[in-house]
Amino acid sequence: MGRGYNLLLILVTFLVLVAAVTARRPRVGFYGNRCRKVESIVRSVVRSHFRCNPANAPGILRMYFHDCFVNGCDGSILLAGNTSERTAGPNRSLRGFEAIEEAKTRLENACPNTVSCADILTLAARDAVVWTGGKGWSVPLGRLDGRRSEASDVNLPGPSDPVAKQKQDFAAKNLNTLDLVTLVGGHTIGTAGCGLVRGRFFNFNGTGQPDPSIDPSFVPLVQARCPQNGNATTRVDLDTGSAGDFDTSYLSNVRSSRVVLQSDLVLWKDTETRAIIERLLGLRRPVLRFGSEFGKSMTKMSLIEVKTRLSDGEIRRVCSAIN
Structure with a gap:
């Protein structure tokens, strides 16, 4: 019985680990009951900032492109610092950071340590399109936030590229x-x-x-x-x-x-x-x-080099700094 119990314990542990790995793969409805209001909260915040300043909508969409094309869609563009991606030339005119931070604050109150900044930015980019009259789409969620953000990594497509x-x-x-x-x-x-x-x-x-x-x-x-x-x-x-x-x-x-x-x-x-x-x-x-x-x-694009393992990323408490 002891041996059988040990084998059962090993099997259960293995299945739990497999489930954990599978659960972190981005998919529609990822948060389920753990944070049922994630999309409505982000949508509401983006709408508020759009109404305050319509330039926030294209700003958030552009920010998302710049995030995904540098080390993947991991929210690294949101990190502040003297040498962070934000300080690179193409990123100095980005806008919309306040909307992402507000959404993060509200989500931390609603469901602490659950929703990544990378996912918030992904949803916000979709909502920016919707609030300017575009068609919406279902967004796979489950990304982790990256810990690296260096201006030297920024090598985006240029405005004169053939x-x-x-x-x-x-x-x-x-x-x-x-x-x-x-x-x-x-x-x-x-x-x-x-x-x-x-x-x-x-x-x-x-x-x-x-x-x-x-x-x-x-x-x-x-x-x-x-x-x-x-x-x-x-x-x-x-x-x-x-x-x-x-x-x-x-x-x-x-x-x-x-x-x-x-x-x-x-x-x-x-x-x-x-x-x-x-x-x-x-x-x-x-x-x-x-x-x-x-x-x-x-x-x-939202699935470019996403972080799905805790060894590669985290869920930040604030979007502008690693934990």
Whole structure:
């Protein structure tokens, strides 16, 4: 009986460990009864911050891209510190941190030490799309928070990258060309700093002239917003004419060469990415529905290098600092 009991104990322990490992794999409904209000709390906080300042919606969405493309979707972008990811050049203009921290505070009160900051940011990115008129999607949850956040790790796709480089960067994250084009469509909300784009509209490649691939009627609009000697931190809409609505307008502007980012404009010049844009705009069959495809691509991105073992991550008590 002693031997049988020991074997039973070993088996039970093994099954518990297996269950624990399985439980940490991101899935829809991960928190179950342990935190039934997780989605409603995050949704409410994002709505409040969006109503206070609509720029928080694209800010949170952009923050999520920047988090997932550096060491995976682990909330490392949220960590503060003199050399953290936040301090890297591309991240200094990020906004929306207060919304994530408020959601974390409310969730710690509702269900302590249960919901990771990485999951909060994942939900907030989805809700930012919804509150700007986009289509929602079911979000797999169960990520742990990363403990590493170094500015030196930040190597994000750039605003002047050619299509081949963009495809390579996305493929390295297990994202295909459809994901690339669809996620770029997320630029339908948000802004860019004038210092980032001004060169294309005044002195493209040292020519002293605007980029000839830009629609000529679009050039003076951006030049007026971003004067040659103006403030580099002034923001210009990414999606001219529909900057606050999550729709296909941005892809239409790519097609019309009326976008400020060179990396987006060149997508219309490449045969593969152009065909995808046409399908998302309903101009080529089989037609792709942008809202549905965006949710699918966001879900794929949300699973990049997630932390699922306690040896790799934790559930932070506050999002800006490791425990």
